[in-house]
Amino acid sequence: MVKLLKFPSLVQEKIVKMMIFMEIFELSHTSKRARNMLKSLRIQAEQLYYEFNKGTYEIWLNFYGETDYGRTIVDKFGMIVKDSRKRKNVEHQVKIESLNRTLTAIGSHEQLLPFEFFEKQTNHILSFFKVKETNVLYRHGKKFGLQNFFFWKNSQRYQKVQMQAWSDQKLTLSKCQLAFLLEEVDTKEMILEVGLEPKHTYQYPKQESSKIEKLQILNSSWVCFEELLAMDNKEVICVAQYSQNFRTANVLLKSWIQGNNVKLEEFQYTKFAVSKLAQSDRDAIFFGTNATPTLFTYEQLVTRGIYDLNSGAMDIRREKDGMLATVKLGLDNMRVVIWHQKHLKAIGQ
Amino acid sequence: MSVENAPVVDVDEAAIPVEKKMYYRFESNDKKEFRVSELAIQQSETLNRLVEAMGYTSEDVENKPAIAIENIDGKTLKLVFQWCEHHKGEAIPVDDGSVPKIVEIPEFDAKLMDIDNGLLFKLIWAADYLNIVQLLNVSCKKVANMAQGKTPAQLRRVYLLPSDEEDEAAKRAAQEAQDPRAREVEEEFEERKRQGGNSFF
Numbered sequence: 118m119v120k121l122l123k124f125p126s127l128v129q130e131k132i133v134k135m136m137i138f139m140e141i142f143e144l145s146h147t148s149k150r151a152r153n154m155l156k157s158l159r160i161q162a163e164q165l166y167y168e169f170n171k172g173t174y175e176i177w178l179n180f181y182g183e184t185d186y187g188r189t190i191v192d193k194f195g196m197i198v199k200d201s202r203k204r205k206n207v208e209h210q211v212k213i214e215s216l217n218r219t220l221t222a223i224g225s226h227e228q229l230l231p232f233e234f235f236e237k238q239t240n241h242i243l244s245f246f247k248v249k250e251t252n253v254l255y256r257h258g259k260k261f262g263l264q265n266f267f268f269w270k271n272s273q274r275y276q277k278v279q280m281q282a283w284s285d286q287k288l289t290l291s292k293c294q295l296a297f298l299l300e301e302v303d304t305k306e307m308i309l310e311v312g313l314e315p316k317h318t319y320q321y322p323k324q325e326s327s328k329i330e331k332l333q334i335l336n337s338s339w340v341c342f343e344e345l346l347a348m349d350n351k352e353v354i355c356v357a358q359y360s361q362n363f364r365t366a367n368v369l370l371k372s373w374i375q376g377n378n379v380k381l382e383e384f385q386y387t388k389f390a391v392s393k394l395a396q397s398d399r400d401a402i403f404f405g406t407n408a409t410p411t412l413f414t415y416e417q418l419v420t421r422g423i424y425d426l427n428s429g430a431m432d433i434r435r436e437k438d439g440m441l442a443t444v445k446l447g448l449d450n451m452r453v454v455i456w457h458q459k460h461l462k463a464i465g466q
Numbered sequence: 467m468s469v470e471n472a473p474v475v476d477v478d479e480a481a482i483p484v485e486k487k488m489y490y491r492f493e494s495n496d497k498k499e500f501r502v503s504e505l506a507i508q509q510s511e512t513l514n515r516l517v518e519a520m521g522y523t524s525e526d527v528e529n530k531p532a533i534a535i536e537n538i539d540g541k542t543l544k545l546v547f548q549w550c551e552h553h554k555g556e557a558i559p560v561d562d563g564s565v566p567k568i569v570e571i572p573e574f575d576a577k578l579m580d581i582d583n584g585l586l587f588k589l590i591w592a593a594d595y596l597n598i599v600q601l602l603n604v605s606c607k608k609v610a611n612m613a614q615g616k617t618p619a620q621l622r623r624v625y626l627l628p629s630d631e632e633d634e635a636a637k638r639a640a641q642e643a644q645d646p647r648a649r650e651v652e653e654e655f656e657e658r659k660r661q662g663g664n665s666f667f
Contacts, residue, residue: 118583131606132606136613143621144625
């Protein structure tokens with residue numbers, strides 16, 4: 118027996134940092150003073166992942182590498198805490214109250230629904246871990262107050278937010294939820310595989326710079342292509358739907374020429390069968406854009422990740438500010454790179 | 467090298483080393499004296515700086531009084547110097563910030579730390595005070611290992627963590643000890659409340 122609380126705080130920190138997630142978790146439930154000690158240490162975790170599935174909620178804390186993690190999973194049967202370190206695949210059931218489908222938090226008699234329980238436990242855990250990067254993976258098909266979820270309050274900026282249902286399910290959002298994700302959430306990367314509720318249309322914000330650097334839209338059924346690039350993300354990847362075709366690609370190019378976006382560096386329109394298009398349809402992609410065969414050399418294009426020039430590449434210029442873009446058609450995609458000063462400098466122009 | 471064979475000994479128990487290295491003399495707070503090699507001292511940032519600042523010659527270390535370490539007792543200091551002698555010349559680890567921190571406890575260190583928890587507590591304090599990074603690492607690791615597979619109730623026993631109720635009781639007792647009149651006033655107040663009085667005064 119050793120009096121842990123009697124050590125200097127630097128020693129306490131050293132001891133706690135040698136424990137695995139599960140041990141720290143258990144220590145946090147011993148007493149208020151132990152909890153306060155842990156809060157004062159604020160142990161660093163590299164990444165936090167929230168994962169929401171139907172009826173199952175998880176948080177992962179990654180530490181020194183992807184294989185070192187602490188994981189808590191909450192469902193209607195209780196909470197399981199897992200740890201990757203030392204004792205491989207160790208699991209540990211914290212509390213089960215499956216009969217009435219409510220859960221009791223440790224040290225409390227309060228009966229909570231799984232999601233409430235998850236919120237409470239997550240806030241508890243995050244009170245003594247400092248997290249560098251936060252990621253959200255949302256696979257829940259059920260419609261409810263996405264905007265009001267507690268985890269949006271726990272971080273100012275996200276690394277990645279991913280709204281992607283399992284393949285056999287569909288994630289449908291209201292226009293308010295979609296607007297919240299596209300306009301309010303501050304994230305480096307957003308991946309959306311969502312549909313919009315019937316009879317809803319998404320109104321793009323005017324003259325507003327997006328908080329999302331890289332936007333990937335895997336279900337573009339709700340996308341208004343004339344306005345997509347007006348969001349001014351740094352990078353946009355959009356997957357084509359069956360009903361969309363080479364004309365949509367043309368709309369995208371024209372919208373860039375007519376647009377005011379200044380941050381956009383690259384966009385891709387993918388999964389449409391360019392290789393199966395007739396020459397006239399391929400030409401129609403560039404209709405009204407004044408495209409000319411590219412003046413950039415192979416070596417210069419390689420700096421922007423364009424390697425295959427068998428089918429050629431075209432340059433288009435935006436008259437209002439003189440910005441130049443190179444368009445490359447692949448087998449099933451159209452890739453557009455925009456040349457900013459930094460890119461031209463990098464190739465000596 | 468086993469703990470028993472480590473070259474740190476009480477002055478009155480063993481011969482003075484014959485090597486031509488400089489051996490410093492230290493004295494614990496209970497007047498136990500130790501001779502420690504220059505190389506072993508390098509494991510302690512605090513002592514290393516101290517002897518550098520003193521700039522002793524070979525004659526000085528023999529003729530001048532032993533350097534007093536006033537807040538560490540002889541039993542603890544003996545373990546500290548045994549550890550330093552065994553690990554002399556080894557590189558001092560740099561903290562890479564990893565969590566959980568990976569530290570292996572070598573066999574020698576495990577045997578050295580096969581001691582009661584009270585002495586282990588003092589050893590950690592001494593390693594921290596003398597800034598002996600690796601000794602602090604292994605001793606903290608031993609304490610961290612005590613948490614393996616324990617429930618909150620077991621952890622409370624292992625780390626002598628008072629429960630919230632015990633903390634409250636201790637706080638009340640401390641308050642009472644400090645001011646017995648305060649308790650009387652509180653009781654009087656409670657009694658008046660029970661009787662339905664609106665004001666204490």
